[in-house]
Amino acid sequence: MGSGETEGALIRLRAWLANRPADADKRLPPERELARMLGVSRGTLRKALAVLEAEGTIWRHVGRGTFVGDRPVEPLLDLSDVIRRTSPAHVMEARFLLEPELARLAALNGTAADLDELRLCLRQSRLAPDWRSYEYWDNRLHRGIAQATGNTVLLALLDGLDTIRRAIAWGRLRRGPQRPPPDHHSFAEHEAVVAAIAERDPQAAATAMRRHLASVRARLFAALGLEPVPGSESGSAIDAGTKRVLEDVVPTLPGVRA
Amino acid sequence: MGSGETEGALIRLRAWLANRPADADKRLPPERELARMLGVSRGTLRKALAVLEAEGTIWRHVGRGTFVGDRPVEPLLDLSDVIRRTSPAHVMEARFLLEPELARLAALNGTAADLDELRLCLRQSRLAPDWRSYEYWDNRLHRGIAQATGNTVLLALLDGLDTIRRAIAWGRLRRGPQRPPPDHHSFAEHEAVVAAIAERDPQAAATAMRRHLASVRARLFAALGLEPVPGSESGSAIDAGTKRVLEDVVPTLPGVRA
DNA sequence: GGACGAACCAATCCGAAAATGGTCCAAATA
DNA sequence: TATTTGGACCATTTTCGGATTGGTTCGTCC
Numbered sequence: 001m002g003s004g005e006t007e008g009a010l011i012r013l014r015a016w017l018a019n020r021p022a023d024a025d026k027r028l029p030p031e032r033e034l035a036r037m038l039g040v041s042r043g044t045l046r047k048a049l050a051v052l053e054a055e056g057t058i059w060r061h062v063g064r065g066t067f068v069g070d071r072p073v074e075p076l077l078d079l080s081d082v083i084r085r086t087s088p089a090h091v092m093e094a095r096f097l098l099e100p101e102l103a104r105l106a107a108l109n110g111t112a113a114d115l116d117e118l119r120l121c122l123r124q125s126r127l128a129p130d131w132r133s134y135e136y137w138d139n140r141l142h143r144g145i146a147q148a149t150g151n152t153v154l155l156a157l158l159d160g161l162d163t164i165r166r167a168i169a170w171g172r173l174r175r176g177p178q179r180p181p182p183d184h185h186s187f188a189e190h191e192a193v194v195a196a197i198a199e200r201d202p203q204a205a206a207t208a209m210r211r212h213l214a215s216v217r218a219r220l221f222a223a224l225g226l227e228p229v230p231g232s233e234s235g236s237a238i239d240a241g242t243k244r245v246l247e248d249v250v251p252t253l254p255g256v257r258a
Numbered sequence: 259m260g261s262g263e264t265e266g267a268l269i270r271l272r273a274w275l276a277n278r279p280a281d282a283d284k285r286l287p288p289e290r291e292l293a294r295m296l297g298v299s300r301g302t303l304r305k306a307l308a309v310l311e312a313e314g315t316i317w318r319h320v321g322r323g324t325f326v327g328d329r330p331v332e333p334l335l336d337l338s339d340v341i342r343r344t345s346p347a348h349v350m351e352a353r354f355l356l357e358p359e360l361a362r363l364a365a366l367n368g369t370a371a372d373l374d375e376l377r378l379c380l381r382q383s384r385l386a387p388d389w390r391s392y393e394y395w396d397n398r399l400h401r402g403i404a405q406a407t408g409n410t411v412l413l414a415l416l417d418g419l420d421t422i423r424r425a426i427a428w429g430r431l432r433r434g435p436q437r438p439p440p441d442h443h444s445f446a447e448h449e450a451v452v453a454a455i456a457e458r459d460p461q462a463a464a465t466a467m468r469r470h471l472a473s474v475r476a477r478l479f480a481a482l483g484l485e486p487v488p489g490s491e492s493g494s495a496i497d498a499g500t501k502r503v504l505e506d507v508v509p510t511l512p513g514v515r516a
Numbered sequence: 517g518g519a520c521g522a523a524c525c526a527a528t529c530c531g532a533a534a535a536t537g538g539t540c541c542a543a544a545t546a
Numbered sequence: 547t548a549t550t551t552g553g554a555c556c557a558t559t560t561t562c563g564g565a566t567t568g569g570t571t572c573g574t575c576c
Contacts, residue, residue: 005519030567041520046569062568063528073338073425079331079414086410093363094411101355152344153352153422156337160418164411167331262546263550288536299551304538320537321559 009040010048017057017068028058028066083167088224091165092217098161099213102146102154103205107197110148117144118194125180126187134180141190145209148197185215267298268306275315275326286316286324341425346482349423350475354468356419360404360412361451361467365460368406375402376452383438384445392438399448403467406455443473 016038028034035045049066052058059071106114121141128134139162146158180186189212196204274296286292293303307324310316317329364372379399386392397420404416438444447470454462 004517031569032567043521044519049568060568061528062526063566065528065567070425073341073421082410082414083331090409090411093409094415097359097412098355098415105351151348151351152340153348153419154355156340156422157352157356157415157418160415161411163331164414167328262548290536301552302550307537318537319559320557321535323536323559 005040005044006047009038009044010051012038012040013045013048013052017052026067026069028068030065079163079167083164086164086168088168088220091161091168092213092220094161095165096210096213096217098154098158099142099145100206100209102149102158103193103197103209104202105151105154106145106148107200107202107205109150110197111150114144114148115194115198118148118197122187122190122194125190126182128180130179138186138190141194145193145197185219186212189215263298263302264305267296267302268309270296270298271303271306271310275310284325284327286326288323337421337425341422344422344426346426346478349419349426350471350478352419353423354471354475356412356416357400357403357471358464358467360407360416361455361463362460363409363412364403364406365455365458365463367408368455369408372402372406373452373456376406376455380445380448380452383448384440386438388437396444396448399452403451403455443477444470447473 029037031042031045031049035042038045040048049058049060053060056070058066058068060066110118118141121137121144125134125137125141128137143155143158143162146155149155189208192208193205193212196208287295289300289303289307293300296303298306307316307318311318314328316324316326318324368376376399379395379402383392383395383399386395401413401416401420404413407413447466450466451463451470454466
């Protein structure tokens with residue numbers, strides 16, 4: 001196979017690549033120029049470049065150039081498309097899935113600085129002069145919990161969920177001159193979550209978060225005119241698979257911080 | 259307040275907006291032109307536009323123009339930044355959080371077409387001629403499970419996790435002429451997950467997925483030279499908070515499809 | 517058969533010019 | 547006095563043409 005000049009070009013190319021300063025530009029000269037520099041034809045150089053690309057040393061893109069290192073990541077997420085075919089119920093389901101576990105991991109991994117941030121959010125949300133301001137601090141609180149897990153991936157996931165949530169038409173949006181009433185259900189629920197995190201009680205934190213989300217969901221569905229979620233307040237009826245739940249959930253979510 | 263010409267401009271503007279065809283462009287004429295069309299000065303028109311913007315009818319942006327409808331959502335996620343400060347352990351933690359619940363919801367909501375897709379992935383992954391091809395079908399399988407939940411938000415979340423996972427440097431990447439051995443651990447584990455989904459057994463599906471992820475994590479950490487996760491195989495030691503887990507997990511993840 | 521050179525293609529980048537919303541100000545107007 | 551008007555700037559964005567660059571296909575020559 002690769003006999004003759006192609007192999008020579010590959011060797012010369014590797015040597016040229018090795019002899020360049022470490023702080024050199026990630027971008028290589030254009031093929032035409034590089035071919036002239038190495039004393040090879042462009043076609044031959046391209047074969048050598050193809051080898052380097054196959055082994056992951058470089059990556060190329062039409063119109064951009066040839067670069068050394070890993071190919072950059074492109075988002076690939078078409079948010080506006082997701083938003084069009086999603087519903088508030090979907091968002092609530094995702095929140096139920098994510099946020100209790102975030103609270104749980106926050107109780108395990110949260111730092112003192114994280115807790116300061118959470119307490120700040122609690123205080124400010126009580127002082128909020130209008131709904132818009134309240135929602136800012138509410139949002140910042142939930143994000144702070146994700147931050148307290150110490151896991152940037154989880155934080156990114158919650159951020160993604162947030163952008164979707166914020167973009168959905170929530171029917172009535174309660175903006176106005178009024179302010180949240182002092183006995184707004186979220187206040188006590190938020191404080192319960194933060195208290196459990198502060199006491200390093202993971203189960204209690206997750207439980208408190210579930211209670212909070214159940215409350216939010218009930219209000220949301222009521223506002224949308226839907227029927228309440230079946231079994232959301234019963235809490236009875238321990239089925240046969242319960243023991244498996246214990247064996248699964250407890251050991252496999254250790255919450256190690258890497 | 260808005261006395262005199264401003265009010266008149268607002269009325270004329272509303273009328274002009276109402277009288278345009280439904281399929282008209284979302285983009286309004288430039289302010290200078292629109293002002294001339296309505297016979298108002300630009301400053302007055304801008305006050306009227308400010309009212310419409312405050313009530314959410316239109317949105318504006320410098321250099322772009324004025325548009326009717328909701329303001330488009332911007333990603334706000336800087337993926338390349340997240341990737342730089344994250345670790346394989348973080349990604350595994352996120353997978354443990356997400357994917358078992360996805361399997362659970364897939365068992366509840368998956369359609370026959372979804373199951374066909376999953377079985378196709380199983381078959382193709384066994385036939386894969388090299389690791390690269392195997393990882394394609396493996397990836398498509400996990401994505402298919404998220405698809406089977408019927409929740410586009412969860413699918414978007416898994417996609418986001420995937421882009422992060424794919425971008426991280428996984429140390430050894432097992433690309434090469436070899437192919438996955440026929441007794442590769444993932445085969446049986448994947449089939450267990452899909453079987454549980456097909457039998458509509460949510461708990462079993464979640465359990466099988468946890469087992470699979472635990473296996474993946476063990477191999478990953480071994481390859482990276484880390485110590486195994488404490489308690490990942492013990493599964494004993496039922497602590498005091500277990501009953502609460504039951505009361506929490508079971509009723510609050512109903513998996514309703516909206 | 518393989519290497520070379522040339523030409524062409526489609527995607528991308530680049531820079532200047534135009535377009536657009538945001539802002540300020542003095543004159544005109546009621 | 548209070549409001550409107552027209553004009554001039556500003557910062558951001560779009561637009562558009564030309565240059566750049568990797569991808570591809572020829573004919574030609576060893």
